[in-house]
Amino acid sequence: MSTTLAPAADSSTRDLEQRVELIACGTRAGKTRACDRHRGKGRGFVNIASTGAVDALAAAICGTGRSPACRDCKGKALEIMRVYNEGAA
Template sequence: MSPTLALVRDTSALEQRIALIACGQRPGKTQPCDSCRRKGAGLLNVAATGAADAVAAAICGTGKGPACHGCKDKAAEIVRAYNEGAE
């Protein structure tokens, strides 16, 4: 069965949010680092598939699994953020 992908209207804001999640959120931090900002579009594309393991591997930097626990948590948050943006 093939999943149905929803269209996201404002990808630039969502891409920025995803990059910030990947970079690590903390009080007062409003921008991702340059490296995470550059990964934003790719993470958005992978998040669109719903493949949290692939998002985690991309964040972790290994390009393959298994990703560390922290990156798995970030990936789950990114997939949630994508799904909220697709509504």
């Protein structure tokens, strides 16, 4: 029996993932968490954002997995890219 544990993501990484999940879900006043559909997808969205592929990110948010994504999801992808790049600076 192995007692090796997977390393935990640091809090800033998880904070970014949760923020990205919320953006992908849709933000509004008072909303603090992403819905079940978007919760847990933050790491994947961040990974796509790290490549700079806005169209791929929009398609992943939209749920189609391919372009073109809808206008709302394109806007969300651009916002996620802004937040991601802000954290990288």
